[in-house]
Amino acid sequence: MNFVLERLTQPEMEVVTLAEMKRHLRLFSSVTDEDADITALIVAAREWVEDYTGRVLVDQTWRLTLPGRPGSFAGGDIVGGTRDGTLPVGYGYYSGLWVWSSKGEIPLRKSPVIAITAFKSVDQAGTETTVDPATYQLREPDSKWPRVVALNSATWSSWLSGDLRITFRAGFADTVGSPGEGAEVVPVRFKQAMKLWAEANYDRDEKLMPLLLEVAERLIKPECADLSLA
Numbered sequence: 357m358n359f360v361l362e363r364l365t366q367p368e369m370e371v372v373t374l375a376e377m378k379r380h381l382r383l384f385s386s387v388t389d390e391d392a393d394i395t396a397l398i399v400a401a402r403e404w405v406e407d408y409t410g411r412v413l414v415d416q417t418w419r420l421t422l423p424g425r426p427g428s429f430a431g432g433d434i435v436g437g438t439r440d441g442t443l444p445v446g447y448g449y450y451s452g453l454w455v456w457s458s459k460g461e462i463p464l465r466k467s468p469v470i471a472i473t474a475f476k477s478v479d480q481a482g483t484e485t486t487v488d489p490a491t492y493q494l495r496e497p498d499s500k501w502p503r504v505v506a507l508n509s510a511t512w513s514s515w516l517s518g519d520l521r522i523t524f525r526a527g528f529a530d531t532v533g534s535p536g537e538g539a540e541v542v543p544v545r546f547k548q549a550m551k552l553w554a555e556a557n558y559d560r561d562e563k564l565m566p567l568l569l570e571v572a573e574r575l576i577k578p579e580c581a582d583l584s585l586a
Contacts, residue, residue: 360421361465364523367414368531370398371539372550380551381558397558401550408573410500410581411467412526413542418466422520424477460506461495466526467581469497470533472504474523484521500581549575 377398378385406412472494475487491510495503504522529537539547549572556568 358423359465362419362421363416364419365417367416367527369414369538370402371413371529371542372398372401372547374398377551377554381555394558397554398550400557401554404553405546405549405576409576409579410465411579412528413546414529415470415525415527415531417473417523417525420462420464420522420524422462424519462504462520462522464502464504464522464524467497467500467502468526468528469494469502470525470527470530472522472524474521475504476521477518478521479518543579545575545579
């Protein structure tokens with residue numbers, strides 16, 4: 357494994373409300389016996405959409421950890437061949453931060469990105485040091501592949517003895533902005549896919565379930581970010 361990506365906070369709101377989901381499922385609003393189960397389905401549906409696409413719907417905090425030193429907890433994959441296309445590597449070369457540092461950029465692997473909230477290096481003793489903000493910049497935050505790019509000829513080679521941790525906020529809806537945004541800014545296709553996924557897992561009809569899931573996937577497939585390219 358050459359990176360660890362963790363969700364640190366859940367969103368403060370869901371883009372599909374309980375009332376909207378019950379209406380989609382053709383349930384009476386006055387019947388509340390299954391409200392807790394349906395609410396859980398809404399959360400699961402949103403997380404499925406986000407996992408499937410690599411996109412984030414509503415303001416959340418994520419942390420990307422890049423192992424820099426050989427032997428760290430996720431020390432990188434050994435890859436053969438060449439280091440940069442020209443230099444041979446006899447016994448393999450650590451990917452992860454080693455490779456990304458040579459490119460001068462780090463893909464954040466979740467999008468869209470609202471802001472970077474912390475960027476730190478961590479030495480073998482666990483001591484954190486804030487990376488100088490003048491040495492990097494967030495590029496293309498609204499695209500499928502936002503990335504952190506080194507500036508002013510900054511090199512990350514000096515950080516290879518430790519790990520890097522980038523904490524950032526991501527989501528179509530910036531709930532703490534001025535003014536705060538809500539579900540209205542999230543593309544409709546995500547919401548509809550959530551409803552279909554929840555319907556499939558609510559009814560669990562053997563014939564209808566695969567059809568609903570297929571339509572849900574087709575709706576959001578154009579939004580998928582191929583993270584293997586990032």
